[in-house]
Amino acid sequence: MLHVLYLVHDLSDPAVRRRVIMLQAGGADVTLAGFKRADKPVAGLESLSPIDLGPTQDGRFAQRIVAIAKAALSLGGKLQGIRKPDVIIGRNLEMLALANRAKALFSNDAPIVYECLDIHRLLLGQNRISRALRRTERVLGRNASLLMTSSPAFVRDYFQRFRQIDAPVALLQNKVLELNGGTEAADQKLEGPTPGEPWTIGWFGALRCRKSLELLAAFTRRMEGRFEVVLRGRPAYSEFTDFDGFVAAEPYLRFEGAYRNPEDLPRVYGEVHFSWAIDFFEEGLNSSWLLPNRLYEGCRYGAVPIAMRNTETGRFLADRHLGKLLNEPSVDALEALFEDLTPETYTASRRKILAEDRGTWVCDARDCRALVERLAGLRPVRVPNVMLQAA
Known part of the structure; x- marks a missing residue:
């Protein structure tokens, strides 16, 4: 059985749980190691007994650098006694550094996979810090046998543009993981709201965008109750002045807390008409480059997506003639987007989404096996471990 050492930046991230499930469903044995966000519990991974690499904090770049350095020093002791991995996956740049360190600890012959699902803004500037980070990524990436990412725009607009990593690419879109068939979309929202009820927009997942929050608040106030917004998931409180207070003060916004992914997806998306x-x-x-989880989750269960036209998500939907595409982020543009909204036009939009091939939105057991088979076929890149080898 293929043994995967999976190094992650946040053990509480629901996407980590999904990837672990995917690897296990594909036939791999997984050892999980990563950092803990101090205020967030690890959910659904307790059976793996994750190896704790220490605490880290969201949005605290300097603190994370220190945490990585400490983890590099202690990694040998932390991994002592585990079976030698056949593959090492580093999720995000800091974990790619630790993957290189782990590779040196395990005799330098386990292939490294770099899993990159976000391109941090610090990597994209032209100042000394950004250039140094890109150089670091290029050096660490020389040992990567595979780059796993979730959007072709990441490859096109970052990795190829900046010539970061010369490795084969595995495109693993953020599809809904369904191993046992899954639940079909509910039909209670098929024909729109009943008279007197509002249209509902669901904004679910990682809630980190202050501009979206303010735009949706202003729009729903403009519409005077004809639209309401339901928020669910994990707010990035560091990105808001007072998330809870702001939402509580808005008459047409409500926050319903966290949900389980994928278990709760049919219910939470079945309760809304549109997905933000x-x-x-x-x-x-x-x-502008990502294809977010909420795109696939909402469409899988029939919620009509709202996206910016000039983004990768917008292009994805435009190619399929699906969803509502916004030309600019303004209340006026949002109001214009819905000016022709009727139960009939909404039903037609929803039916088009539900008619799309299920594989557009869903990852199943065959996809899991294909991933593990590809990992099993990797071979290590034979270059010196020039970073962190002596740590």
Whole structure:
């Protein structure tokens, strides 16, 4: 059985749990090691007994650098006694550094996989810090046998543009993981709201975009109750002045807390008409390039997506003639987007999404096996471990 050492930056990230499940469903044995966000519990991974590499904090770049350095020094002791991995996966740049360190500890013959699902804004500038980080990524990436990423725009607009990593690419889109068939989309929202009820927009997942929050608040106030917004997931409180207070003060916004992924997806998306698939967190950069989880989750269960036209998400939907595409992030543009909205036009939009091939939105057991088979076929890159080898 293929043994995968999976090094992650946040053990509480629901996407980590999904990737672990995917690897296990494909036939791999997984050893999980990573950092803990101090205020967030690890959910659904307790059976793996994850190796704790220490605490880290969201948005604290300097603290994370120190945490990585400490983890590099202690990694030999932390990994002592585990079976030698056949493959080492480093999720995000800091974990790629530790993957290189682990490779040296395990006699330098386990292939490294670099899993990169976001391009941090610090990597994209032209100042000394950004250039140093890109150089670091290039050096660490020389040992990578495979780059796993979730959007072709990451490859096209970052890795190829900056000539970062010369490795084969595995495109693993953020599809809904369904291993046992899954639940079909509910039909209670097929024909729109009943008279007197509002249209509902669901904004689910990683809630980190202050601009989206303010735009949706202003829009729902303009519409005077004809639209409401339901928020679910994990707010990045470091990105908001007072997330809870702001939402509580808005008459047409409500926050319903966290949910389980994928278990709760049919329910939470079945309760809304539209899915907010917009993120201005790193506008023009990462946010324009990603294909977010909520795109696949919402469409899988029939919620009509709302996306910016000039983003990778917008292009994805435009190619398929799906969803609502916004030309600019303004209340006026949002109001214009819905000016022709009727139960009939909504039903037609929803039916088009539900008619799309299931494989567009869903990852199943065959996909899991294909991933593990590809990992099993990797061979190590024979270059010196020039970073962190002596740590």
